[in-house]
Amino acid sequence: MSEQANEQISAMVDEEIDPGARSFVLRRMAEEQDCCARWGRYHLISEALKNNLPRQIDPAFSERLRAAIETVPVPVTTMEDNVRPLRRFSRWMRPAAGIGIAASVAAMVLLGFQDGPSGPPDESTVAEAAGPTGTVTVVRSGSPEDVMKRRFDRYVTLHNGLLIDNPMRGYVPYVRLVDHRSEP
Amino acid sequence: MFVRFHAIAAVCVYLLACPFPAVSSETEAREWIARMVAAAKRISFQGSFVYDNGQGLTTMRIVQFAEGGRETQELEVLNGEYRGLMRSGDDLLIYSEDGQPVNYDRFHKAPFARVLPDDLQQLEASYRLTLENPDRVAGRACQTLSITARDEFRYSYRVWLDLETAMLLQFDLLDSEGQVLEKLLFTEVGIGVSSLANAPPVPESASRRPSPVSGGMLDAGPLSEDEWRWRADELPPGFRKIAHMWHGPDKRGMHAEHLMFSDGLASVSAYIEPQADDTMRGHSRIGPVNAWADAVAGHQIVVVGDVPMRAIEMIGAGLTPVER
Numbered sequence: 001m002s003e004q005a006n007e008q009i010s011a012m013v014d015e016e017i018d019p020g021a022r023s024f025v026l027r028r029m030a031e032e033q034d035c036c037a038r039w040g041r042y043h044l045i046s047e048a049l050k051n052n053l054p055r056q057i058d059p060a061f062s063e064r065l066r067a068a069i070e071t072v073p074v075p076v077t078t079m080e081d082n083v084r085p086l087r088r089f090s091r092w093m094r095p096a097a098g099i100g101i102a103a104s105v106a107a108m109v110l111l112g113f114q115d116g117p118s119g120p121p122d123e124s125t126v127a128e129a130a131g132p133t134g135t136v137t138v139v140r141s142g143s144p145e146d147v148m149k150r151r152f153d154r155y156v157t158l159h160n161g162l163l164i165d166n167p168m169r170g171y172v173p174y175v176r177l178v179d180h181r182s183e184p
Numbered sequence: 185m186f187v188r189f190h191a192i193a194a195v196c197v198y199l200l201a202c203p204f205p206a207v208s209s210e211t212e213a214r215e216w217i218a219r220m221v222a223a224a225k226r227i228s229f230q231g232s233f234v235y236d237n238g239q240g241l242t243t244m245r246i247v248q249f250a251e252g253g254r255e256t257q258e259l260e261v262l263n264g265e266y267r268g269l270m271r272s273g274d275d276l277l278i279y280s281e282d283g284q285p286v287n288y289d290r291f292h293k294a295p296f297a298r299v300l301p302d303d304l305q306q307l308e309a310s311y312r313l314t315l316e317n318p319d320r321v322a323g324r325a326c327q328t329l330s331i332t333a334r335d336e337f338r339y340s341y342r343v344w345l346d347l348e349t350a351m352l353l354q355f356d357l358l359d360s361e362g363q364v365l366e367k368l369l370f371t372e373v374g375i376g377v378s379s380l381a382n383a384p385p386v387p388e389s390a391s392r393r394p395s396p397v398s399g400g401m402l403d404a405g406p407l408s409e410d411e412w413r414w415r416a417d418e419l420p421p422g423f424r425k426i427a428h429m430w431h432g433p434d435k436r437g438m439h440a441e442h443l444m445f446s447d448g449l450a451s452v453s454a455y456i457e458p459q460a461d462d463t464m465r466g467h468s469r470i471g472p473v474n475a476w477a478d479a480v481a482g483h484q485i486v487v488v489g490d491v492p493m494r495a496i497e498m499i500g501a502g503l504t505p506v507e508r
Contacts, residue, residue, distance in 0.1 A: 026236070026369055156473060156488055158431065159451075159453040159488050162453070166451065168448065170224045170352040174246075174257060175244060176473070177269055177276075178259050178260075
């Protein structure tokens with residue numbers, strides 16, 4: 001694999017890659033196992049360096065991480081013979097805390113929706129943001145922004161939750177439920 | 185004379201043969217989709233994949249156990265803040281960034297089982313199914329399919345299915361210009377994982393609480409026709425209503441009336457609630473999911489779905505109170 005390809009993978013791990021190059025790398029990952037393996041290694045190393053790895057991690061995962069850091073390059077193994085569920089069940093009995101998927105719609109509210117009564121908005125409460133659909137206005141009319149976020153989260157969560165039994169969509173609805181970005 | 189006969193015969197054979205590859209391709213594509221649907225419920229696997237919905241790349245790990253009609257899925261995000269999900273049957277648990285459960289709710293069976301996969305021919309009214317060239321994903325040989333929208337009321341899809349098991353290994357959602365709106369790509373996969381027979385069942389007593397995200401709206405049930413307060417007067421071609429439900433603490437005190445529509449692949453939800461002070465109006469998008477909100481007849485309407493905005497707006501504009 002060329003040095004340039006390595007650099008592109010590394011840049012993608014760091015989310016410092018332009019969209020055109022990202023498409024190229026994703027395509028290459030689809031075609032080349034070595035490229036996939038390198039992506040996995042770089043990502044593990046990156047997350048370890050940033051101390052972003054989950055607090056609890058299954059032993060097999062730790063083994064792979066250690067191997068990746070100490071002996072680069074090491075192929076990422078498939079797990080057919082050594083399968084461990086992901087930290088399963090151990091947390092099921094713990095008390096609830098926080099909101100896990102609240103941020104996914106934060107961008108929606110900030111970028112698109114207006115809230116407030118119809119009619120001209122109070123100038124003092126208007127903010128503007130550039131979103132994917134253009135510059136839009138967010139109007140705060142006495143309703144806390146986080147309340148609005150939760151409201152939109154609710155709709156998207158409910159919708160995605162109902163999709164999980166759509167056999168045409170496989171596991172994609174799960175991914176949408178879990179994926180979110182804190183801020184755009 | 186002999187040469188002319190052969191030339192005519194060759195032309196006839198060519199003309200007869202020409203339509204067959206397309207027909208065969210559609211038939212085979214339909215068979216592959218049926219295999220994919222079956223595989224989604226039958227195959228145990230685990231792997232890592234990259235997910236991109238235009239907001240940034242996320243790396244996730246998934247494990248699915250399918251055994252004796254029981255499915256369990258676990259999913260966790262490997263980069264950035266920790267998030268995870270576990271589902272067993274109708275129970276769905278979503279974890280927060282610090283690894284604690286945030287809600288534990290029972291999602292109602294979606295109506296899709298009644299719609300799919302028996303009605304693939306209906307799907308072809310809205311999408312053109314095409315068998316593409318073989319490919320490789322995560323080191324496994326794949327069959328690629330294109331599911332192309334026939335109009336601008338829906339998005340198109342490309343799927344890469346494992347040649348051996350028909351498991352979905354790559355998924356692209358495309359707009360009308362062919363731009364990728366959402367991509368899921370496995371980088372590592374192991375198919376045929378070991379049994380989960382000894383795993384403990386989901387504990388009924390485990391922190392079932394009103395979800396802070398759902399606002400208690402996860403309790404839901406179907407509404408009979410004489411209970412409908414709203415109807416959809418106009419739908420995009422190929423879409424039909426597949427559910428009419430209530431959400432809230434109970435049917436009498438429902439927070440929202442929920443109409444769900446699908447063309448067999450894409451789906452749209454319309455939520456109608458009594459209008460509050462903080463009415464929402466406008467539209468937005470996150471990745472492939474579009475949303476639109478308005479206030480009509482003293483009610484807040486919110487429509488969301490992974491379809492183009494014109495489909496969302498058409499559905500929203502067609503919602504009308506039922507006069508009794």
